[in-house]
Amino acid sequence: MENDNYQKAVNLITSQEKFHICLGLDRVSQALELLGNPQEKLNIIHIAGTNGKGSVCAILSKILTCAGFKTGLYTSPHILEYTERIKINQRDISKTDFSDLITEIAVLAKINGIYLTEFELLTVAAYKYFADKETDICVIETGLGGRLDATSAISKNLLSVITSVSLDHTDRLGDTIEKIAFEKAGIIKDGYPTVVSAENKGFPTIKEIALQKHSDVLTPQHRVELVFEDGQNFALYNGKRYEFNLLGLWQRENLELVFEVIDYLRKSGYEIEEKALQKALKTVNWPCRMQYIKKHNLLIDGTHNPDGARVLRESLDYYFPDKKRVWVYGSLTTKDYKKVMDILFRPQDEVYFYDFDYKNSVPYEDLNSLYPSALKINQKELEYLAAENKEALIVISGSFYMIGQILNSKGFFKNIAEVDNIY
Numbered sequence: 001m002e003n004d005n006y007q008k009a010v011n012l013i014t015s016q017e018k019f020h021i022c023l024g025l026d027r028v029s030q031a032l033e034l035l036g037n038p039q040e041k042l043n044i045i046h047i048a049g050t051n052g053k054g055s056v057c058a059i060l061s062k063i064l065t066c067a068g069f070k071t072g073l074y075t076s077p078h079i080l081e082y083t084e085r086i087k088i089n090q091r092d093i094s095k096t097d098f099s100d101l102i103t104e105i106a107v108l109a110k111i112n113g114i115y116l117t118e119f120e121l122l123t124v125a126a127y128k129y130f131a132d133k134e135t136d137i138c139v140i141e142t143g144l145g146g147r148l149d150a151t152s153a154i155s156k157n158l159l160s161v162i163t164s165v166s167l168d169h170t171d172r173l174g175d176t177i178e179k180i181a182f183e184k185a186g187i188i189k190d191g192y193p194t195v196v197s198a199e200n201k202g203f204p205t206i207k208e209i210a211l212q213k214h215s216d217v218l219t220p221q222h223r224v225e226l227v228f229e230d231g232q233n234f235a236l237y238n239g240k241r242y243e244f245n246l247l248g249l250w251q252r253e254n255l256e257l258v259f260e261v262i263d264y265l266r267k268s269g270y271e272i273e274e275k276a277l278q279k280a281l282k283t284v285n286w287p288c289r290m291q292y293i294k295k296h297n298l299l300i301d302g303t304h305n306p307d308g309a310r311v312l313r314e315s316l317d318y319y320f321p322d323k324k325r326v327w328v329y330g331s332l333t334t335k336d337y338k339k340v341m342d343i344l345f346r347p348q349d350e351v352y353f354y355d356f357d358y359k360n361s362v363p364y365e366d367l368n369s370l371y372p373s374a375l376k377i378n379q380k381e382l383e384y385l386a387a388e389n390k391e392a393l394i395v396i397s398g399s400f401y402m403i404g405q406i407l408n409s410k411g412f413f414k415n416i417a418e419v420d421n422i423y
Helices: 002-013 026-034 053-066 095-111 118-132 177-187 203-212 251-267 274-283 306-319 337-344 364-370 379-388 400-407 412-419
Strands: 044-048 071-074 086-088 137-141 159-162 194-196 224-229 232-237 240-243 291-293 298-301 325-330 350-354 375-377 393-398
Touching: 002 095, 002 118, 026 095, 026 118, 044 053, 044 177, 053 071, 053 137, 053 251, 053 274, 071 118, 086 118, 095 118, 159 177, 159 251, 177 203, 194 203, 194 251, 224 251, 232 251, 240 274, 306 337, 306 393, 325 337, 337 364, 337 393, 350 364, 350 379, 375 379, 379 400, 379 412, 393 400
Parallel strands: 044 137, 044 159, 071 137, 159 194, 298 393, 325 350, 325 393, 350 375
Antiparallel strands: 071 086, 224 232, 232 240, 291 298
């Protein structure tokens, strides 16, 4: 019965009229008001950015959970199940709670003539769930942009965090760094501080908007260094050395933002002991973002824009300089996949294109026209390739929709997902 109700809720979310993006706050605000504005009862850390926002969310929520706070976490997209998007203390919302919430909100919206999109419906569900469960603090990731993103239907927050800004979703957010930074900075609330790196490409625009909104701009004061020794990753910060479970050179800037947030929270009365910080950094997990399964020489990373591709390539060159690379890649038509491939693939690499089942996926023929030496690979062939691999580093990268389909198989990948805590 639980699975039946859950599937009905998923069908509600993915129905034709909901499965699209329609930026704006009117619809989501109306729905939240009908529910008593649960979002206004929450202590929110709101995070936007082009790359890195998911990692920052994962690290912050892990630290706060380890520090003893009842911590809500809302992120997107999911890999396998919608329930992954809404968590308290690192645990997914149950399918029962999820289906009950989605059904309640969908019915309420329909009765009142409110036509919520998929993301709006999920956002309303997350805010109500966190309020009902009386969370201490919530870490909320924007979906697209910031200014008109559904998560921005809040009047206050603890602080805003803006990660790296680069060109992505240019059809909706603008075709310059300044325009995109303007949209990201839309999460800034009057009188509440903003954490952003001075290295951020959009920093001048973000700083200007923050000042207009009387928001103190907090920039990281100490640099993080990442060190990889004997297969172990460490982060060096302000004279301290932390074991750190996430690979990726881009995590340096993300960690600097995290440490700045933690410093602010400590000064604001949140008790976050050093041992909680150490435990969190040592054990934090962020699935399918440069996630390495050593036993199978397998790395999974959902990079999908040129800046993400650049830092993934730099990280692979740093962590695995001598390993042969075998790529399994697929993309959506909305992404700059030509530039991404130009950055990722070396001449000596072996490349396969995975033709996955999604309405906006790029057909194999289109990818192959840009990279003629690449072969097409299906699920069965990929399972065999991964299971028999002994030496090469297999990198599965591109669309999260593709990665989800691969991991949702019943064979090899399903097994390693369960054993290695991929999701």
